[in-house]
Amino acid sequence: MNLKGMNLKKERTKIQMVLTVLVILSVVRQFFLGNYHNMFLGILTLFLFMVPAVLDQTLGVTIPVGLETVILIFIFSAEILGEINAFYVKIPVWDTILHTTNGFLMAAIGFALIDLFNRSDRFSIKMSPYFVAFFAFCFSMTVGVLWEFFEFSMDWFFGLDMQKDWILPSISSVKLNPTGANVPVHVDIQSVVINGEKWNLGGYLDIGIVDTMKDLMVNFIGAVVFSIIGILYLKHRGKGKLAASLIPQVRDEKEQKR
Structure with a gap:
């Protein structure tokens, strides 16, 4: 790893440490307030912070510093700021921002999945950059739809208000x-x-219809933006600092065995 890569890794570690400390403080505060539901959300956030590392190990990909930072901030913004500190209510556009980001992130994961197969020697079919980007887009939209199913189910069966009025x-x-x-x-x-x-x-x-459609539309925007970045990355692989900082890198078999 070069000096620049080491510096970026240090910055990523600092960001993760700061966010982790903030989450722990939030968990402790919710415990003393007797709000055990929010305390559970804080503990869940700490587990979600391990998602990039899990993806790194299970998918055989390296999550770039830029993308990992976006993932960590997204989780913190959704759970700690959005749910526990009620930013969803205090800031009307908060939910819109996060759903747009979610569309972007899910497209990145879908991109890594299909690129993993596309570059594997075990598959003889090589897909075009446009098909890979299209799969990433479809993956992101599918996850967005499933999430809206989840929100509706929680509201319908448990009387919550995840689909905001x-x-x-x-x-x-x-x-x-x-x-x-x-x-x-x-x-x-x-x-x-x-x-x-x-x-x-x-x-x-x-009751929820406008919120659901708005969430899917901004998810669409996030997915399209990443898909365009993905196409440019595949057509000019190895070039472009923005794409390199956001596209999961598929490791070869030798690197995965290390």
């Missing part, structure tokens, strides 16, 4: 057309009645 000022519905024709009628909504009480919300309370 939205206030929409108007609707267009064919059900409200008095003629019965298949023509939508536009209706502006200023207030709603909940349990007999009037709420001036400035619209109606949408």
